[in-house]
Amino acid sequence: MHESPASPESQRLDKWLWAARWFKTRALAAAQCDRGRVQVNGHPAKPAKEVRIGDVLRIELERERREIEVRQVGLQRQSAPLAQGMYLETEDSRLARERQAELRRLSPEPQASRQGRPSKLDRRELQRMLDRTLD
Incomplete structure (x- = not known):
């Protein structure tokens, strides 16, 4: 049986993360999903999960967590300024990141x-500090 293609209102999570320039390759995006570092609407998501406009994603990067809302789907990878229009960072996430x-500064x-x-x-000096803590 032939499976129908995904509707333009949704897109695979790994493809969307790559198109929105969160990861350099789809393989990296899929690996982060498999490690549980990407959540969709509060639930861990596999790379094949379909994301839709309005979904809230939580992405764990090296030192920070970002929470974003999906604004556009169904697009191919574009320039960075256009890719930033695909999502909107939540206010709480922006304040926590700042x-x-x-x-850190x-x-x-x-x-x-x-x-x-x-x-x-x-x-x-290290040995002196250790000696003081052990006493």
């Missing part, structure tokens, strides 16, 4: 400034 960026990770192995002085 808050996290501000926290104010308190950078200590290891971010380090390069290579610790020096002899660094090792001695």
Whole structure:
């Protein structure tokens, strides 16, 4: 039996994520879906899940979570400015992302400034700190 193609009101999740430029390839989008890092309307979604206009997606990227609402479907991959019109980030998500960026700016990770192995002085300072915590 021949299956009918998806209607223009819906699109495969992995294809939509790729077209909206959330991931560089469809394979990466599918892998993130399989790992449970993409949710549709609050439920983990497989790559073949059909998304529709109005669906809310939660996407976990490296350091942040984004919550977006689908605005357009059925489009091929386009330029970045046009792809941004395919979705709208929720206000809560935008505020949380800005808050996290501000926290990262104010308190950078200590290891971010380090390069290579610790020096002899660094090792001695670490040992002193460990000795104090164990006492």
